[in-house]
Amino acid sequence: MNEKSSSDILSSTKSICPVCLKRLSAVREKHGDDVYLVKKCFEHGEFKTIIWRGPLSFTSWKRPKKASSPQHTFTKSERGCPHDCGLCPSHGQHTCTALIEITTRCNLRCKVCFADAGSNTAADPSLDKIAFFYDRLMQASGSCNVQLSGGEPTVRDDLADIVRLGREKGFSFLQLNTNGIRLAEDEAYAKSLKDAGLSSVFLQFDGLSDEVHLALRGRALSEIKEMAIVNCALAGLGVVLVPTIVPGVNTQELAGIIDYAARFSPTVRGVHFQPVSYFGRYPEPPLDSARITLPEILMHIEEQTNGEIPAHLFSPPSCEHALCSFHANFLVQEDHSLKGITSWQQNCCAATEKKGKIPAAVVGREKSVSFTARQWSAPSACKCTPAEVPENEDELDFFLRRAKTHTFSISGMAFQDAWNLDIERLQGCCIHVVSPEGNLIPFCAYNLTSSQGRGLHRAGGGQ
């Protein structure tokens, strides 16, 4: 690193060695339009990983927050991030969404699985244990959004009881992270989850073609996904389509996925893209060509929609670190086209923040909790048949009527692995997994593995 000119280095942060997981200094280094995270372990050498690619400005993509300490921490800050997670007092953001893993079993064998599901034979946590998870979460964070995850949560026959328990414990937005197979098979099952208090389904949805599903999930799933959406519509559950984006597999389908999702509005509430990240055993670092960065997804969306969904509509997040995600909100019009309805660049919050008034992270967290719960749930005014158009309706009336049901979000979140882990991002993380001990671990730290597949926090890991 000492041969590089200082003009290449945009900023500094901390990371870890992908081999030994020791904390390292790191820099964000610019080469043309591209930005890399560069770090050097004296024992294992230099690592340079793409984190931003393309003409969108890296340095303009920012949304600073003042760190907000968690309400209650379960661990001490001793060895340094990411080794103290629990959360520790050095963490800079409260929980917006907590993941509770209710099983490690799965009914698919995916090539890409951050949870390494299916290979772990641990018994499912009991309802009492899950009650403990909810209690610890409430103690640590207060009420927040909850995602029931796995493994594949629907392999449990008592999932409705788990949802009901979460509502009884005071969590008002519960979302199911699922591949949709059981929802597709059984309409009554979707209804039973809705009746138990489930708000939303986070549906793994990698593309429109079976080639994509076969490549990533090993099974043709197109018809299953659609039937899952139909059954959620009948049950009154909101659905978010969640594609894992892998270069060379489904990057060409982004606009197609958005268009498909909008046709199922208002049941489908939005699309949430997740660029592939690399957990598990990788003796050789994953190639940069096997990664896709957030600005590339925005550029692909703009290109594939012929400019109808331009990159400038999208904003960095108010809750998590700016480099972790993007989002924009839309109205689904009667012809199913999308009309952008907010532009953060133009609104008053942006103006305030640009004047140097940096908000506390918890302010963004509060906004994000309520926005996500509202946008990703089925609209309360949802009617499956078009509402009667009132007489003398003006454009404001029309907009109000339509927006009560047909708002739509497009968002994306980039997870971090051992090669691109940026500890500044990790400390601002708001997506936390409840560990078997009942601690809260930032999602990327929880799933982090060394190049040899050694976990940092997940059960069975080496530390």
Add this chain to the structure above:
Amino acid sequence: MSNFSFIAETDWRCACCNKNLQASKVNVEYMGSVFNVELMVCPDCGFVLIPEDLALGKMLQVEQLLEDK
């Protein structure tokens, strides 16, 4: 589309032009969206009166619906 309006007799006059306001169709750009509505407008300078019930009614509802994170 806009056959409902906020046209109403009003005592307000344009302060710059000292003219009575007249009903007119206008495009209101609000929260990044454009709406065509009828409002009371100064015939000379085009200054528009947004009545209180519109500001605290439909416009507030639009703002609440568009609240972002």
